[in-house]
Amino acid sequence: MIDQITIGRIQEAAQIVDVVSDFVTLRRRGVNMVGLCPFHDDKNPSFYVSPAKNICKCFSCGEGGTAIHFVMKHEQMTYYEALKYLAKKYNIEVVEKELTDDEKQAQSDRESMFILNEYASDYFAKILNTNTEGIAVGLNYFKERGYRSDIIKKFQLGYSLEQRDALSIEAQKAGYKRDYLLKTGLSTGGEYNQPLIDRFRGRVIFPVHSISGKVVAFGGRILKKPVNTGKYVNSPESEIYSKSKELYGIYFAKGAIVKQDKCFLVEGYTDVLSMHQAGIENVVSSSGTALTHEQIRTIHRFTENITVLYDGDAAGINAALRGIDLILEDGMNVKVVLLPEGEDPDSFAKKQNAESFNRFIAENETDFIRFKTELLLKEVGDDPVKRAGMVSNVVNSISLIPNTIIRSVYVQESSRLLNIREGILIAEVNKIRKRRWEQKKGQKEKEAPREEKVGNLELNNSFGATDSKHQNKPFSRKSPYDKYELNILYYIVRYGNTPLYQKFEVRKRKEGKSVVEEEVLLEEGPGVTEFVSYDLNRDEITFSNDLYRFIFDKAVEHMDDENFDSRNFFLMYPDTSVSKLASELLSDRYQLSKIHSKIIGEKEGDKNSRLLEQNLLFNHVPRATTELKNAYILQKIEKLKEKIKTSTPDNYASLISDLKQLQEIKKVLAKELGERIVLKY
Numbered sequence: 093m094i095d096q097i098t099i100g101r102i103q104e105a106a107q108i109v110d111v112v113s114d115f116v117t118l119r120r121r122g123v124n125m126v127g128l129c130p131f132h133d134d135k136n137p138s139f140y141v142s143p144a145k146n147i148c149k150c151f152s153c154g155e156g157g158t159a160i161h162f163v164m165k166h167e168q169m170t171y172y173e174a175l176k177y178l179a180k181k182y183n184i185e186v187v188e189k190e191l192t193d194d195e196k197q198a199q200s201d202r203e204s205m206f207i208l209n210e211y212a213s214d215y216f217a218k219i220l221n222t223n224t225e226g227i228a229v230g231l232n233y234f235k236e237r238g239y240r241s242d243i244i245k246k247f248q249l250g251y252s253l254e255q256r257d258a259l260s261i262e263a264q265k266a267g268y269k270r271d272y273l274l275k276t277g278l279s280t281g282g283e284y285n286q287p288l289i290d291r292f293r294g295r296v297i298f299p300v301h302s303i304s305g306k307v308v309a310f311g312g313r314i315l316k317k318p319v320n321t322g323k324y325v326n327s328p329e330s331e332i333y334s335k336s337k338e339l340y341g342i343y344f345a346k347g348a349i350v351k352q353d354k355c356f357l358v359e360g361y362t363d364v365l366s367m368h369q370a371g372i373e374n375v376v377s378s379s380g381t382a383l384t385h386e387q388i389r390t391i392h393r394f395t396e397n398i399t400v401l402y403d404g405d406a407a408g409i410n411a412a413l414r415g416i417d418l419i420l421e422d423g424m425n426v427k428v429v430l431l432p433e434g435e436d437p438d439s440f441a442k443k444q445n446a447e448s449f450n451r452f453i454a455e456n457e458t459d460f461i462r463f464k465t466e467l468l469l470k471e472v473g474d475d476p477v478k479r480a481g482m483v484s485n486v487v488n489s490i491s492l493i494p495n496t497i498i499r500s501v502y503v504q505e506s507s508r509l510l511n512i513r514e515g516i517l518i519a520e521v522n523k524i525r526k527r528r529w530e531q532k533k534g535q536k537e538k539e540a541p542r543e544e545k546v547g548n549l550e551l552n553n554s555f556g557a558t559d560s561k562h563q564n565k566p567f568s569r570k571s572p573y574d575k576y577e578l579n580i581l582y583y584i585v586r587y588g589n590t591p592l593y594q595k596f597e598v599r600k601r602k603e604g605k606s607v608v609e610e611e612v613l614l615e616e617g618p619g620v621t622e623f624v625s626y627d628l629n630r631d632e633i634t635f636s637n638d639l640y641r642f643i644f645d646k647a648v649e650h651m652d653d654e655n656f657d658s659r660n661f662f663l664m665y666p667d668t669s670v671s672k673l674a675s676e677l678l679s680d681r682y683q684l685s686k687i688h689s690k691i692i693g694e695k696e697g698d699k700n701s702r703l704l705e706q707n708l709l710f711n712h713v714p715r716a717t718t719e720l721k722n723a724y725i726l727q728k729i730e731k732l733k734e735k736i737k738t739s740t741p742d743n744y745a746s747l748i749s750d751l752k753q754l755q756e757i758k759k760v761l762a763k764e765l766g767e768r769i770v771l772k773y
């Protein structure tokens with residue numbers, strides 16, 4: 093963990109232009125620099141870098157943020173890794189925070205396991221390339237299957253000797269502890285101080301790399317006819333390896349996936365190798381296990397588009413079908429390519445180069461609905477019962493798609509393919525979605541009490557592995573107040589403690605023979621944060637969105653601090669969900685609701701006119717809070733009206749009187765919104 097002071101130094105040193113320039117060619121345009129966006133297929137430069145604000149932003153796809161965000165996104169690093177990267181770039185010594193003994197133990201355990209895995213990976217590679225058995229059996233196998241030396245080297249392929257304890261002995265001689273040999277699963281046995289036995293014996297070895305390139309596990313393929321063991325043996329689950337999370341090849345594929353905006357999904361290690369060798373690098377494999385949501389979410393960090401590439405045999409088709417529904421549920425676009433009979437991606441890619449391979453994909457890629465219906469149509473023939481089952485199978489897949497528009501496109505297409513009226517399919521899809529929603533709701537209600545406790549937001553300050561969790565999880569549901577709360581936050585983050593207004597008087601003063609004019613401050617309004625806090629408190633309104641409320645509370649904490657620089661404070665805030673939102677609000681393109689943007693318009697940049705800015709705050713901060721209050725009142729009125737509809741005669745009168753009162757407040761608010769607001773403070 094990195095301490096706050098070091099984080100501050102890194103943030104100060106990291107000049108956005110400098111950092112982005114390492115990856116993007118920038119040209120000057122006015123006060124900004126522009127270049128082709130690295131995050132989408134950019135034809136005209138839409139990636140803006142502002143040296144003054146020290147942030148970057150793509151005006152086309154919306155990516156951007158501080159230097160740290162840029163590195164995180166571009167290099168697919170965690171917050172912690174990005175800080176380390178920048179520290180290295182600017183020669184800043186990283187002082188790590190004091191850890192508790194437990195944390196130290198956990199960290200050193202994990203680190204020791206990574207170091208041992210790295211050692212083992214080198215060891216297996218050395219055996220493959222220099223040991224007589226390794227060359228004769230292992231290297232020979234890879235060569236026979238047509239893998240080039242550069243691919244063998246790139247993926248750090250290796251070989252484990254037949255000898256039952258070769259690695260265990262060698263590693264302990266080199267000083268590695270038994271404990272970690274067992275924890276990583278490289279060795280087994282060892283009870284009652286018996287000697288350790290190697291897990292991998294007489295196998296070619298495929299190291300599994302994490303996104304950041306660390307060896308987390310190994311897969312070993314047996315070369316002889318297997319006796320009592322499977323064709324593949326894999327590392328067991330450990331503190332550093334969770335089978336359901338890792339994707340084989342992701343480290344070598346991530347750059348290409350972003351660039352092509354597409355990821356090929358295959359089944360085995362060797363499929364990945366052969367495709368790389370053919371020049372197709374945007375490929376990962378779930379390596380033998382059934383695809384999981386966690387793996388799909390990892391791919392989703394890099395692209396929206398997955399093309400499933402499976403063998404044309406029955407097993408391959410079934411695996412493809414299972415995967416499709418999971419991918420759809422994650423809101424990604426999924427296509428399917430079935431290879432010619434008798435081919436798997438490994439054998440097929442070996443006969444292709446990148447160009448012919450891509451051509452084949454382009455010609456044979458089908459969207460999942462066509463794939464599924466054609467497949468099922470073939471299977472069911474004319475049997476009406478089977479046909480009904482097939483329709484519901486297809487409809488079920490469609491109902492998983494979260495996006496309404498995409499869903500309806502697929503309904504149209506399947507209506508055509510299945511020759512069933514669209515209306516019938518829509519009704520079916522909606523029925524399934526409703527049922528699933530009710531099930532989920534039932535589950536949620538059971539879990540509800542627990543959720544309440546979590547509601548009190550505690551921002552996670554321990555960075556590193558847990559960071560990505562934050563980015564994927566929105567802080568709270570969308571509420572009808574979201575828009576208004578965000579408008580208020582816009583002023584809070586931009587102006588912080590800037591007074592709402594200031595009144596000056598020009599006084600003339602004699603200095604020697606000449607007369608000097610000077611501005612004297614007569615009167616000053618409350619700071620922006622102070623005003624909002626007072627105004628909302630008065631009506632007992634708090635932000636409904638957890639993230640917004642967190643930011644607002646932070647601003648309130650610094651309300652009396654004269655030197656508080658709200659822009660930098662939030663922009664540099666260690667939690668990325670806070671700093672990302674701040675950079676959104678500070679970017680020029682941030683869309684305020686119409687009336688606010690109309691008033692602010694171009695004038696804001698006019699630095700000569702301090703008065704203009706003051707006027708702007710004086711008029712529009714109160715307007716923003718009034719709009720939020722108005723939204724609250726409207727909701728209240730709606731609810732009350734509902735209540736009145738079902739009320740008993742006894743409390744009818746009191747409800748009506750409540751309603752009248754609310755409507756009075758509404759009138760006042762409407763008037764405030766309609767007129768120029770007179771500040772009563």
Ligand SMILES: [Zn+2]
Pocket residue numbers: 129130131132134138139150151152153154155
């Ligand atoms: Zn972009």
